[in-house]
Amino acid sequence: MARHSDKQVHKILAAVLRRRGGPLKIESLEMEGPRDDEVLVRIVASGICHTDIGFVDGWDDTDGPIVLGHEGAGVVEQVGKEVKSVRRGDHVVLSYQSCGRCRKCRSGHPADCDNFYQANFGFARLDGSNALQRSGVRGHFFGQSSFATHVLATERNIVKVSKKLNLEVLAPLGCGLQTGAGTVINSLAVPKGASIAVFGTGAVGLAAVMAARIVGASPIIGVDIKLKRLKLAVELGATHVIDSRRDKAGSRITDITGSGVDYVVETSGDAKLYRLSTDILNPNGTAAFLTGISGPDYLPEGRRALSIIQGDAVPQHFIPKMIALHQAGQFPFDRLLKFYNFSDINSAIADSRRGGAIKPVLRISEV
Ligand SMILES: [Zn+2]
Ligand SMILES: [Zn+2]
Numbered sequence: 001m002a003r004h005s006d007k008q009v010h011k012i013l014a015a016v017l018r019r020r021g022g023p024l025k026i027e028s029l030e031m032e033g034p035r036d037d038e039v040l041v042r043i044v045a046s047g048i049c050h051t052d053i054g055f056v057d058g059w060d061d062t063d064g065p066i067v068l069g070h071e072g073a074g075v076v077e078q079v080g081k082e083v084k085s086v087r088r089g090d091h092v093v094l095s096y097q098s099c100g101r102c103r104k105c106r107s108g109h110p111a112d113c114d115n116f117y118q119a120n121f122g123f124a125r126l127d128g129s130n131a132l133q134r135s136g137v138r139g140h141f142f143g144q145s146s147f148a149t150h151v152l153a154t155e156r157n158i159v160k161v162s163k164k165l166n167l168e169v170l171a172p173l174g175c176g177l178q179t180g181a182g183t184v185i186n187s188l189a190v191p192k193g194a195s196i197a198v199f200g201t202g203a204v205g206l207a208a209v210m211a212a213r214i215v216g217a218s219p220i221i222g223v224d225i226k227l228k229r230l231k232l233a234v235e236l237g238a239t240h241v242i243d244s245r246r247d248k249a250g251s252r253i254t255d256i257t258g259s260g261v262d263y264v265v266e267t268s269g270d271a272k273l274y275r276l277s278t279d280i281l282n283p284n285g286t287a288a289f290l291t292g293i294s295g296p297d298y299l300p301e302g303r304r305a306l307s308i309i310q311g312d313a314v315p316q317h318f319i320p321k322m323i324a325l326h327q328a329g330q331f332p333f334d335r336l337l338k339f340y341n342f343s344d345i346n347s348a349i350a351d352s353r354r355g356g357a358i359k360p361v362l363r364i365s366e367v
Helices: 049-058 116-121 169-172 176-187 203-215 226-234 249-257 273-279 315-327 342-354
Strands: 007-015 027-031 038-047 071-079 091-094 150-155 158-161 196-199 220-224 241-242 261-266 281-289 304-306 337-341 359-365
Touching: 007 116, 007 342, 027 342, 038 091, 038 169, 049 342, 071 116, 071 150, 071 169, 091 150, 091 169, 158 169, 158 315, 169 176, 169 315, 169 337, 176 203, 176 261, 176 315, 196 203, 196 273, 203 220, 203 226, 220 226, 220 249, 226 241, 241 249, 249 273, 261 273, 337 342, 342 359
Parallel strands: 196 220, 196 261, 220 241, 261 281, 281 304, 337 359
Antiparallel strands: 007 027, 038 071, 038 150, 038 359, 071 091, 091 158
């Protein structure tokens, strides 16, 4: 266990949520640390994910003020004594946190960590302490709270990247894109030639579409209610798209494939599409639910429903893989990004809610 060394205090700026629905306010806070097993990272950029917005909209004010953000990328400023894999000046992309001690973590499946909820949504370290306690605010969201100029992470949720790469572009790899691409490549292991439908073509869905093209799935059917996103889905690899507001998605899919589909990736959270996810499956087909809900317990003829977290990805393996695919032109996720200044965080969130930005990225500091 790391021993406590909280003597150091850093002045940071962070976007604090004090009231349900926001707005977030950028405040000056005091952060203690890093502890022996922690890394102090100066954040260069952070993506905004739907989970952040879900917390803004659902937060109970009586639980006190918090700092959100979990798609950070930045530069290591300081490392604790026990940290081996990075040093000061290294560039890192941050991802989800895991405990490293449970059986799932030790067998290489940190996305299934027994302490996943506490490590990512507990707004504290796993020992219950909070580096922002001097300011009466809680952080450690996904082991980062990246809507801030500085965060504390651990070796388990940082991924070292080349200094030649643009951290502003890499920031959102740590959650949404990893979830969409990892679901197709890792969790479902979709084989070449299999048919797949992706419900919801936001950042997660579009990452699934790009991954489906990489593995050679066909047809790749994108379903959404926003024309702009469907157009982008076609450019990124969808062979067919369906506007589910205009057309009945189920019968259109049957027209396209002559039957159902082998795989469904459901990212929309829409009740009708949720039902269709399993109704439209071919025998032995699999539906993957990425919105936190699980599918039906029993499905006939070998059909399966899986609830998937973070695409079963080990960030230290999967993030470099996505970067390599991006550099090879096969995973052009930069086309989803829209950049905002940190001070415009509330308009970035508003744009994301309206569908005007598929993946907003905040510029927080210069490299
Ligand atoms: Zn664990
Ligand atoms: Zn996320």
